Amino acid sequence: MTMVDEVNRHVQTTKTIPLEPVEGLPVGWIRVNLKDIAIVNPRGTNPEGEVGTLVHFVPMSAVLGEFGGVDVSMLRPLHEVQKGYTSFISNDVLFAKITPCMENGKVALVPHLSNAIGFGSTEFHVLRSESEINSRWLAYFVSQAEFRRLARQNMTGSAGQMRVPTNWLSGTDIPVAPAAEQTRIVGKLEELLTDLDAGVAELKAAQKKLGQYRQSLLKAAVEGTLTASWREQQRDNQVKRGTLPETGAQLLQRILRERRTRWEAKQLAKFQQQGKTPPKDWQAKYPEPVAPDMSNLPILPDGWVWATIDQLAIEQKYGSSAKTGEERSGVPVIRMGNIQNGELDLDNLKYLPADHDEFPDLHLKDGDLLFNRTNSPELVGKTAIYRSQLLPCSYASYLIAVRFSPSFIPEFAASYINSGFGRQWVKSVVTQQVGQANVNGTKLAALAIPLPSLVEQSEIVRLLQEQRRSIFDQLLNVEHSIKQSAAQRKNILKAAFSGQLVPQDPNDEPASVLLERIHKERAEREKRPKARKDNVRRKVA
Numbered sequence: 001m002t003m004v005d006e007v008n009r010h011v012q013t014t015k016t017i018p019l020e021p022v023e024g025l026p027v028g029w030i031r032v033n034l035k036d037i038a039i040v041n042p043r044g045t046n047p048e049g050e051v052g053t054l055v056h057f058v059p060m061s062a063v064l065g066e067f068g069g070v071d072v073s074m075l076r077p078l079h080e081v082q083k084g085y086t087s088f089i090s091n092d093v094l095f096a097k098i099t100p101c102m103e104n105g106k107v108a109l110v111p112h113l114s115n116a117i118g119f120g121s122t123e124f125h126v127l128r129s130e131s132e133i134n135s136r137w138l139a140y141f142v143s144q145a146e147f148r149r150l151a152r153q154n155m156t157g158s159a160g161q162m163r164v165p166t167n168w169l170s171g172t173d174i175p176v177a178p179a180a181e182q183t184r185i186v187g188k189l190e191e192l193l194t195d196l197d198a199g200v201a202e203l204k205a206a207q208k209k210l211g212q213y214r215q216s217l218l219k220a221a222v223e224g225t226l227t228a229s230w231r232e233q234q235r236d237n238q239v240k241r242g243t244l245p246e247t248g249a250q251l252l253q254r255i256l257r258e259r260r261t262r263w264e265a266k267q268l269a270k271f272q273q274q275g276k277t278p279p280k281d282w283q284a285k286y287p288e289p290v291a292p293d294m295s296n297l298p299i300l301p302d303g304w305v306w307a308t309i310d311q312l313a314i315e316q317k318y319g320s321s322a323k324t325g326e327e328r329s330g331v332p333v334i335r336m337g338n339i340q341n342g343e344l345d346l347d348n349l350k351y352l353p354a355d356h357d358e359f360p361d362l363h364l365k366d367g368d369l370l371f372n373r374t375n376s377p378e379l380v381g382k383t384a385i386y387r388s389q390l391l392p393c394s395y396a397s398y399l400i401a402v403r404f405s406p407s408f409i410p411e412f413a414a415s416y417i418n419s420g421f422g423r424q425w426v427k428s429v430v431t432q433q434v435g436q437a438n439v440n441g442t443k444l445a446a447l448a449i450p451l452p453s454l455v456e457q458s459e460i461v462r463l464l465q466e467q468r469r470s471i472f473d474q475l476l477n478v479e480h481s482i483k484q485s486a487a488q489r490k491n492i493l494k495a496a497f498s499g500q501l502v503p504q505d506p507n508d509e510p511a512s513v514l515l516e517r518i519h520k521e522r523a524e525r526e527k528r529p530k531a532r533k534d535n536v537r538r539k540v541a
Helices: 003-014 135-143 145-153 166-171 179-223 228-241 248-274 410-418 420-429 441-445 454-496 511-527
Strands: 030-033 038-040 054-058 075-077 086-088 093-096 107-109 118-120 124-129 173-176 305-308 313-318 331-334 350-352 369-372 383-385 399-404 431-433 436-438 448-451
Touching (some): 030 511, 038 166, 086 124, 093 135, 124 135, 135 145, 135 173, 135 179, 135 454, 173 511, 179 410, 179 420, 228 454, 248 305, 248 448, 313 441, 369 410, 383 410, 399 441, 410 420, 410 448
Parallel strands (some): 054 118
Antiparallel strands (some): 038 124, 093 124, 313 399, 331 350, 369 383, 369 399, 431 436
16 A cells, blocks of 8 residues: 555545535634734844854745745855845744745745854745744645635736735634644644655656656667667568668668659649749759768667758748637647647647638648747757647647658657757757747758668657557556645645644633733733844844
8 A cells, every 4th residue: 555545544534634624613723813823024133243154045946845845054144145135033934925936835934043043035924923823833824725825816916926915914814723732733744744745755756767767768769779679680580581671771862862853843843834944954953951960970770870850851841920819610720838748738729710821831741740949948849740630730930840751750750859869969059049949940950860771760669659658657647646645635734724633632721812822922022122223133153
């Protein structure tokens, strides 16, 4: 039984975790505004120290999503961060206020700070629980997905700069259990969520390993090791039969001859359409395809040869830059976001009218390779093959469509471009503009890829597709388990904050008494004379 199964069993057998919010609260609990039990964005301490005194520093990147922890190991000189950053101390709760960090669950409970105080991004709200409130209770509450959903609805500001207002955060409701029950609930929460998080970590590690395996599979395919034993067996069979199959070099020469024949036929048709007699030297104007630059290319298996995309292609075109819409009666347009992990994801499509003036010229044909020429640096070069999943179908201008010779299997080219070899090539030729990386059609045409015989291409693609299906099924199972774990986490937290995670003790002091003490403590603090600014400053240890 897996860890996730064990947590599910606990939930099912105890029957304590509600799937819907519970109306009302258990006996002894109260519901208050968050500001009643915590100081929201307390005034920063103003420590003094000698030049070079180090304090902890927490940028937004140091806080993991989904309440996954915080790295406080970074140290910076006090004088560099004392102004212009948010200060905090041990046991404070950091809550990201800005989108998308807030939605991603960048919430952290500050651990013990050996250097006494920390500073961090101004995009953190700091919540400092009163002494009667368990700081973990507060941290777990604001980490909930449902709480973040409400916070998202109440954000203010412009697109890309939306933030959770302090007033909303201060005035939001929070349930408060008796102090002793808070401790019991937090203890049970940490027991269950520690196991759950360990399981999720294993699942994410499995995801990563599957991705690494996919890359190693592509590498083995395009460098010839995947079919090494197959080639040896084929050679043995050929020796017995006394046959000499076509090699990659012979295949390339055949493709090049076919390429020239197509060009000549097209030129003759053009002359005929214009009513002209072909000039004497018209065949000499044939544009020879770009040959591979062999200077830095590795040695290939016997029977393989290097060839450029230009040599293997019939044509290469950029897609449409026309504005697309949601009207489903038109022609679907594949965009760069529809290429995912070497496959076409057709769930989210835009459309152009069927009578668009670029049609049918920009209709895709079965086997067209789609190359993402513009994107962020890590995504430019994404490639997939169109296999008539939708008819008719077109593509957007950020994609290049390559139509290959019928004597070449396009999935082999896509495998090379999506492999580590292809990624290295993209890095070597990419040009960088503001926020975007680009690889143009000329560079794509010059890309050299290995060319095995047609029968070996077929065997490689068959093996890859077989393994890809297996990897895809495993990834689906992992993703499903991760979603189940997220739902289970949500239900466990709901149970905690509705009083149904641990048994209640009627002898516990009611939370209302706790709240009265908090009010008295605050009133006493208010009565104390304000310390002079010089006295507020304290030495950092």
